[in-house]
Amino acid sequence: MYNRVVRGLYREMGNVARECYNRSMQANTRNPGTALITGASSGIGAAYARQLAARGYDLVLVARRLERLESLAAELAAGYGVRAEALQADLADPTGLQRVEERIASLGAVGEPPLLVVNNAGFGTAGHFADISPDRQTEMIALHVTAPVRICRAVLPSMIALGQGTIINVASMAAFIPLPGSVTYCATKASLVSFSEALQIELTGTGIRVQALCPGLTRTEFHGQREMAGYASRPVPRFLWSTPESVVTASLKALGRGGVICVPGPMNRIVVTLARVGLVSLAVRHFVPMSSR
Numbered sequence: 557m558y559n560r561v562v563r564g565l566y567r568e569m570g571n572v573a574r575e576c577y578n579r580s581m582q583a584n585t586r587n588p589g590t591a592l593i594t595g596a597s598s599g600i601g602a603a604y605a606r607q608l609a610a611r612g613y614d615l616v617l618v619a620r621r622l623e624r625l626e627s628l629a630a631e632l633a634a635g636y637g638v639r640a641e642a643l644q645a646d647l648a649d650p651t652g653l654q655r656v657e658e659r660i661a662s663l664g665a666v667g668e669p670p671l672l673v674v675n676n677a678g679f680g681t682a683g684h685f686a687d688i689s690p691d692r693q694t695e696m697i698a699l700h701v702t703a704p705v706r707i708c709r710a711v712l713p714s715m716i717a718l719g720q721g722t723i724i725n726v727a728s729m730a731a732f733i734p735l736p737g738s739v740t741y742c743a744t745k746a747s748l749v750s751f752s753e754a755l756q757i758e759l760t761g762t763g764i765r766v767q768a769l770c771p772g773l774t775r776t777e778f779h780g781q782r783e784m785a786g787y788a789s790r791p792v793p794r795f796l797w798s799t800p801e802s803v804v805t806a807s808l809k810a811l812g813r814g815g816v817i818c819v820p821g822p823m824n825r826i827v828v829t830l831a832r833v834g835l836v837s838l839a840v841r842h843f844v845p846m847s848s849r
Contacts, residue, residue, distance in 0.1 A: 590663060592616040592670040592711070594647060594656070594703070595677030597624035600726060600774065603800035604674050605632060605640075607808060613672065614639040616663070618656055620646045647677050647703040648695045660710040669714035675704035675748075676726040685739040693740045700744035705751065712764070719763040724807060725752045729772045729824055732831035745770075749817065756816045767810065768817050771803045772824040798824075 591608045595601040597619035605615055609632040617625050617640060625642035632640045643659055645652035663669050678700055681688050704725050715721030730738060731745035752768035759766065775797050798821055806820035819825045 589671035591672040603804040609636040648699040
């Protein structure tokens with residue numbers, strides 16, 4: 557009985573979300589408005605920027621690396637005839653986050669609030685929880701949890717007033733899998749998924765669409781970070797990797813189908829399905845040693 561109720565609730569959420577998205581697209585076929593993308597200087601964020609520019613969105617591109625942002629903004633403005641703004645900000649720093657909130661407010665003040673927001677900025681660490689700097693873990697929580705929450709809060713009043721809008725929170729398959737060596741990362745991504753699901757329910761009837769994108773292994777600079785060196789050295793079959801372009805294509809396509817959680821790739825969807833009924837957690841506890849020291 558409980559399972560039937562839950563399935564019915566998710567089916568109704570999907571129907572409402574699909575109706576919201578279709579209404580938004582119909583209203584903005586020629587002028588879709590402004591999209592704000594965090595973590596836009598490379599990888600999945602840059603792929604969103606290119607695909608949304610191709611759809612006619614003006615862009616506010618947010619990241620720490622200004623030179624890359626300016627280069628991407630110039631490329632998209634020249635290639636698609638859209639307005640593309642580079643906004644340098646470190647979202648793990650309260651000052652940087654405030655800068656983005658103030659830009660959202662200023663856009664709203666001139667009648668051009670962001671109608672599509674992609675919370676994509678993030679990073680990973682590899683290693684035992686007790687060995688990783690507490691400051692670094694707190695920084696991850698600020699970037700993966702606090703920043704998306706505050707950005708969503710900043711954009712929602714305008715979206716609600718207009719009766720349309722889309723929020724994409726980039727989480728991870730790790731949200732469903734308790735991985736030793738990525739404890740805080742998994743926890744923050746699980747929080748982002750839960751936040752997105754609850755927010756979509758709360759926004760029922762407003763015309764606003766919320767998606768939690770949960771990609772698997774993706775070929776970006778993420779695994780090239782110094783802190784991920786141990787993870788990156790592990791052999792992973794080629795077929796398990798996705799490209800940023802394919803991940804973003806799946807995300808944007810899923811917006812028209814309804815449902816909050818988007819997991820690109822059939823193999824990834826199988827893993828997440830198994831994880832949600834506890835089988836992956838069981839396998840992790842059985843096969844992955846809690847300590848390799």
